[in-house]
Amino acid sequence: MMRISFGARLLGACLMVLLATAALAAEFDAVKTRLTADGIPAAQVKAAFSRPDVRFSVDPMGKKLLEMYTSKFGSDVVRELQKRFTELGYFSGPANGRPDYLFRSGVRAFQREHGLPVDGRYSLDMLTLAVQEQAKAPRQVQDDLKALAASGPPQMYEAIITPERLGEAKEFYLANKAVLDEVRQRYGVPPEATVGLLTVETRAGKFLGDNLALNNLASMAASSKASTVMSVFAGEKVTPERMAWLDSKAAEKAAWAYNELKALFTYGERNKLDIAAMPGSIYGAIGVSQFMPTSLLRFGMDGDGDGVVDIFNVRDAVNSMGNYLRAHGFTGNLDDEATLRESLFRYNHSETYVNTIMAVAHYLKGGQALP
Structure with a gap:
C-alpha cells in the first residue's frame, strides 16, 4: 500500500486552498467586470474591491439558500x-x-x-x-x-422586549427628541413608532451589522450557482432534483443582489461616501434605519441640509424612514394606528415585526410593551 508523506498531504491541502481562493477571486472579478460594463466607473470599482477587508463570503447566499431550502423541504x-x-x-x-x-x-x-x-x-x-x-x-x-x-408562538421578538433593549430605546428617544419631532411634523410618523422601528432594526443605531455591505452584496452577486456555497449544507441530503432547484434560486438571488450592489455604488458616488467602509446586514441593508440601496436611492433624504444623504447619520436616517412610510401609505393621522401598522408591514413583511415595533412605541408612551 502506497504511503503519502505528511509534507505531500500538506502541499496538497495548500494547493486546494489556493485553487479555491483563485476560483472565488475569479467570481468576484466577474462581478467587477459587470459593474464596469454597466457604467460604474472602473476606478471606483477598483478602489472599493482593492480594500483588504473586502473579500468573498459564503455566508449571505449560503444562509439565504439554506433558509429557502429548509422552508420548502x-x-x-x-x-x-x-x-x-x-x-x-x-x-x-x-x-x-x-x-x-x-x-x-x-x-x-x-x-x-x-x-x-x-x-x-x-x-x-x-x-x-x-x-x-x-x-x-x-x-x-x-x-x-x-x-x-x-x-403558542410569541407575538413579538422576545429579544427586543427586554429591560436592556427597552432602555436603549428610551435613551435614544430622549436624546433625539428634536429630530423625532421634526420627522413627525414633516411626515406624520409618531416619534415612538420611529424609535420602535429603529430599536428592532439596529438597537437604535447600536448595531449596524457585523460585515461590510459591499462584501455581502458582492458575495451574493458572485454566487449564481449553489455549488459555490454548499459548505453550509453539511449534513443535508441534497438530491440532484433539489440541487437544480437550489441553482435556480441562487441565480434569482444573485441577480437581486447585483442590482442592490450596483445601487450601492451609485449611492456612494452620488453622495461622495466610502461604500467599502459601510457595515450592513447579511443581505446588504445599511444605516441606522437599515435601507436596501435601491430603496435608499428612491426614499433617502438629506435631513440635516448638508447636501449628503448619509443613512448612518441619525437625522438623515429618520427622515428617510419617515419619507418611506409616508410614501407607503401612512396618512400622518396619529390616531390611525391601523394604517401605520400597514406601512410598517411594507418595511418588513412580518406581523411579529410590526407587533414588536408597536410594543416599543406603547412603552415609550408610558404604557406596557404590548402590541
Whole structure:
C-alpha cells in the first residue's frame, strides 16, 4: 500500500486552498467586470474591491439558500435534532425538519445547559453533541418548554422586549427628541413608532451589522450557482432534483443582489461616501434605519441640509424612514394606528415585526410593551 508523506498531504491541502481562493477571486472579478460594463466607473470599482477587508463570503447566499431550502423541504439536520431533542426532553413538536419557535426554544435551552452561546442557532456539531448526550433536560426546563408549546408562538421578538433593549430605546428617544419631532411634523410618523422601528432594526443605531455591505452584496452577486456555497449544507441530503432547484434560486438571488450592489455604488458616488467602509446586514441593508440601496436611492433624504444623504447619520436616517412610510401609505393621522401598522408591514413583511415595533412605541408612551 502506497504511503503519502505528511509534507505531500500538506502541499496538497495548500494547493486546494489556493485553487479555491483563485476560483472565488475569479467570481468576484466577474462581478467587477459587470459593474464596469454597466457604467460604474472602473476606478471606483477598483478602489472599493482593492480594500483588504473586502473579500468573498459564503455566508449571505449560503444562509439565504439554506433558509429557502429548509422552508420548502425541511432540514435533515433539524429533523434529526428534533428527534433527539424529543428523547432528551428539549422538544415536543413534530420532527418535520422546520426550525419553528418551539424548536429554537429547545436549542436555546440545550445551549444553556451545555455552556454554549445562547443564540438559538443549530448546527451539525450540535447534532453530534446531542447524539452523544445521555442526560435528559432538567425537569424544570422540560416543564417550561411544554408550557411554551401550550401557549403558542410569541407575538413579538422576545429579544427586543427586554429591560436592556427597552432602555436603549428610551435613551435614544430622549436624546433625539428634536429630530423625532421634526420627522413627525414633516411626515406624520409618531416619534415612538420611529424609535420602535429603529430599536428592532439596529438597537437604535447600536448595531449596524457585523460585515461590510459591499462584501455581502458582492458575495451574493458572485454566487449564481449553489455549488459555490454548499459548505453550509453539511449534513443535508441534497438530491440532484433539489440541487437544480437550489441553482435556480441562487441565480434569482444573485441577480437581486447585483442590482442592490450596483445601487450601492451609485449611492456612494452620488453622495461622495466610502461604500467599502459601510457595515450592513447579511443581505446588504445599511444605516441606522437599515435601507436596501435601491430603496435608499428612491426614499433617502438629506435631513440635516448638508447636501449628503448619509443613512448612518441619525437625522438623515429618520427622515428617510419617515419619507418611506409616508410614501407607503401612512396618512400622518396619529390616531390611525391601523394604517401605520400597514406601512410598517411594507418595511418588513412580518406581523411579529410590526407587533414588536408597536410594543416599543406603547412603552415609550408610558404604557406596557404590548402590541
